[in-house]
Amino acid sequence: MTRYTLSSLLLIMILGLGSCVNDPNSPGLEYMPDMYRSPAVEAYVDYGEDPYYVTEEVAKLQRNTISARKPVQGTIAQGKPGDFNMPYPYPNTDEGYAAAGANLQTPLVTNQENIEAGMEVYQIMCIHCHGENGEGNGAISTNGHIKGIPSYSGKLKDLPVGNMYHTLQYGKGLMGSHASQMTQKERWQVIEYIKVLQKGGEMPAFDENGNVVAAAETTEEVSEEQAQ
Ligand code: HEC
Structure with a gap:
């Protein structure tokens, strides 16, 4: 009995030693490489x-x-759903700016989630120039570094969202491009908040699902339109 135990121990040791090799990169002896x-x-x-x-x-x-085959030219990386991973089609020219203003629409719905996310982005990335209420009186403006930042509820009151997006993409005047700092979704979200600032900065009322309750405002707008 002990002899068997001894010889099987010996066999295991020999096999064990047999798998030792000097090359640290070698996996040693592989008995069935097809399975490994x-x-x-x-x-x-x-x-x-x-x-x-x-x-x-x-x-x-x-x-x-x-x-795998190399993806064909123009292939867009898929990313996560909702990444808004599309290339920007308008060039950085006056015509591109005009075309974006005329054609580009937000892919987002105006609701509590998007407006509040936009407000958060605004407070991190825009407030120091554009000011808390978007009147162009942020710290960098009041301390005299960048003067004459237009007010959202004043000069920019009717600026279409496509133009806003275009400016975030390429920058305009003393405002730099924000394309590398913000995802496309964040850009559209901050635009949702600018739309609030264009109307003076008061947050709309939301229902329990976070949708905008716009009844009173709509009647007002409709009667304004009818009056014109
Ligand atoms: C360094 C200061 C600065 C920062 C930061 C800044 N802006 Fe501006 N922004 C300006 C100035 C200056 C203008 C006026 C540009 C012009 O018309 O020459 C402007 C203009 C704009 C306009 C009007 C563009 C148009 O088409 O007329 C929008 C919209 C805007 N900014 C949004 C933003 C948002 C959103 C952020 C934050 C993500 C931001 N800005 C951050 C300085 C800044």
Whole structure:
């Protein structure tokens, strides 16, 4: 009995030692490489099987070759849903600005979630120039560094959202581009808040689902329109 135990222990030790190798990168002796390294071919990764079936040189080449085809030109990375990952179609010219103002519409609904998210972005990224109520009297303006920032409820009262977005994309005058600092969704959200500031800054009333209750305002607007 002990002899069997001893010899099987010895066998295990020999097998164990047999798997020791000097090269730290070598996995040692693999008894069934097919099972360790299944030949599945995955997109964008090298085929793990390589040095076993091909030479080191071919393996090196394979590692640098993606197995998926290169996406065609103009392909847009998908990203997470809601990333708004579309390229901006209007050029940084006067015509581009006019076209954006005429055609670009927000993909967002005007609701509590978007307005409040926009307000948060505004307070982080815009308030120091445009001021708390969007009158152009932020700290950088009142301390004299950038003068004459237009008021949202004044000069910019009727500015279309497409123009706002265009300005966030490319910048305008002394305002720099904000394209690299904000996601497309954040830009549209801050625009939702600017729309509130255009009307003087008072938050609309929301129902329990966060939708805007606009009954009183709509009647007012309608009667204004009828009066014209
Ligand atoms: C460094 C100061 C500064 C910051 C920061 C800044 N702005 Fe401006 N913004 C300006 C100035 C100056 C103008 C006037 C540009 C002009 O008409 O020459 C302007 C103009 C605008 C306009 C009107 C654009 C148009 O088409 O006439 C919008 C909308 C606007 N800003 C939104 C924002 C938002 C949103 C943010 C924050 C994400 C922001 N700004 C941050 C300085 C700033």
